[in-house]
Amino acid sequence: MTRVEQIAQLAENRGLDALVLMPGPNLLYATGLSFFISERPVVALCLVDAPPAFVLPEFEASKATSAGLKVFTYTDEEGYALAFHEACATLELADARLGVESLRMRLLEARILQRYAPGAELAPADDLFAELRMVKSDAELDAMQRAVAVAERAFQAWIPQLRVGMTEREAAAHLIAALLSGGADGLAFAPIVCAGPNGAMPHAHPGHRPFQSGDWLVVDWGAEVDGYISDLTRMIVFGEPSGQLVDVHEIVLRANEAGRAVVAPGVEAQAVDAAARAVITAAGYGARFTHRTGHGLGLETHEPPYMVAGNAQTLASGMTFTVEPGIYLEGIGGVRIEDDVVVTPEGVQTLTTLPRSAFVVRPD
16 A cells, blocks of 8 residues: 555545645655745645645646646746635535644645635644654665764764864854765754753754863754654763763763663653653752653654653554753753664664764864
């Protein structure tokens, strides 16, 4: 059964007449086609009993027609109204129950559908794709493994470029260059390269602060390869490691190991969070671990399943996600160690291979 057929069957089981997909991961997963979200709307209309059809700009049509798909096109001069009217009428979407991506659909497309498919109900269908995408195929796992390898090689090539006095932003630019020149098709996300007190913010942006001797540097980065993502975090120290973060790093390392150790088919996602969090709480830093232990990984940097308290989702072989406990001390800095893992029939495989000890940048 093809992916489109699987998706159609799940949609029908949920009482949907069609799915409306925006440019992004779900559309790529379903059709293999990639488009940009812009002022020119692009929508895939996936009926439960027919191949997908696209409404899209005329200059983009060949992407869909080369795959044998029906298209309704428009030009910049004429606008998109007639194309959507024809599509909704031809596909008989009036009064239909349409599954939409609640995290991705814009007000623009929602209003277009409400106008040209009168009486249609827009129902969230995010869980449908989560069900399909959480368990990865061998081909998907291969792409993710290559994304990890590219990210790790880039990191190792980048470390020798770091110097005291270099700013976070300069260092981030060098890391981006290393990723793109080292085989990445794109960035998984804008790298987090933040040192000293800035490291206490889990999602800090690289700034103009120069690295100082003794700084602990949080580096969170990843690569995209063939559409799939890697996501890693490691620590770097400028000079001999010292201070409170030496002990904190050891605690976070043990929490990372504890989280990965419990991963296995049949285990609840929240158990991974509980195992990592227990180590940090026992060490007296529970209040300083301010985020979940991990998130799913694949076509997106953040996708189900989520390793968080309250998530009773049962892990299954082929699921991929991060394990990334952290401790953040305001005014001092932070420590996070992040690995990418896949659930196997026997337990777990850690895709990342870089050492988890702090990398040391020594003075020239």
